[in-house]
Amino acid sequence: MALDGELDRIFAARDRNNMQPTIDALLPLYASDPENARVLYEVGGAYDTDGQEEVARGFYERALAAGLEGDLLRRCYVQYGSTLRNVGEYEKSREIFAVARTRFPDSPSLGAFEAITLRAAGEPDEAIATLLDLLVEFVGTPDIDRYKPAISGNAAYIRSLNGTESDASA
Numbered sequence: 351m352a353l354d355g356e357l358d359r360i361f362a363a364r365d366r367n368n369m370q371p372t373i374d375a376l377l378p379l380y381a382s383d384p385e386n387a388r389v390l391y392e393v394g395g396a397y398d399t400d401g402q403e404e405v406a407r408g409f410y411e412r413a414l415a416a417g418l419e420g421d422l423l424r425r426c427y428v429q430y431g432s433t434l435r436n437v438g439e440y441e442k443s444r445e446i447f448a449v450a451r452t453r454f455p456d457s458p459s460l461g462a463f464e465a466i467t468l469r470a471a472g473e474p475d476e477a478i479a480t481l482l483d484l485l486v487e488f489v490g491t492p493d494i495d496r497y498k499p500a501i502s503g504n505a506a507y508i509r510s511l512n513g514t515e516s517d518a519s520a
Contacts, residue, residue, distance in 0.1 A: 353383065357392050368398035387416035392424050403433045423455045427439035428463050435463075458488040475512050479505040 356379065362401045364372040373396045379386075380393050394409025410430035416428050427450035434443035447464035454460055461484045468477035482505035494501070 353379065353386070354388070361392070366399055369396050372396045373400065385416055387413050387418045388422055390416055391418055391422055395429055398433055399431055403436050408435050424457055424460065425449065431467060434445065434468045435470050440467060443467045444471065458484050464465055471515060475508045481510045482508070510519050
């Protein structure tokens with residue numbers, strides 16, 4: 351599609367330290383196709399990178415409602431959940447990451463950003479346990495493989511410190 355190629359071209363040329371030219375390049379695409387899920391997502395991402403989280407949030411919400419699919423949906427969940435965290439909406443951020451991790455269980459980035467939300471929400475033990483779970487699930491080296499049961503046990507123990515898991519063992 352020509353639109354996808356144009357979006358790819360705009361993002362290949364972006365400067366994360368100066369997002370205004372990217373935003374300016376995206377706005378005509380948005381004006382011509384205001385209900386396109388990818389356009390909404392990409393405009394939201396540009397505003398997000400520019401530090402305009404409240405503006406980005408609205409675009410992410412519209413992109414989700416417009417039916418994003420596949421990897422774009424996964425990426426939108428990461429960015430939207432992070433935006434919600436950045437504006438202090440920790441519970442809504444947690445809800446987004448819970449939905450996203452159910453839909454994309456093989457995405458370590460979703461788990462990593464969920465852990466950041468948990469830490470920001472005042473749940474550092476759950477954040478650490480989540481990161482340990484990701485380590486066990488997604489890092490396959492002889493060193494990690496050898497200690498997976500111990501790492502998992504420690505994750506369960508750390509969760510038990512706040513009473514979030516009843517049958518934990520160290």
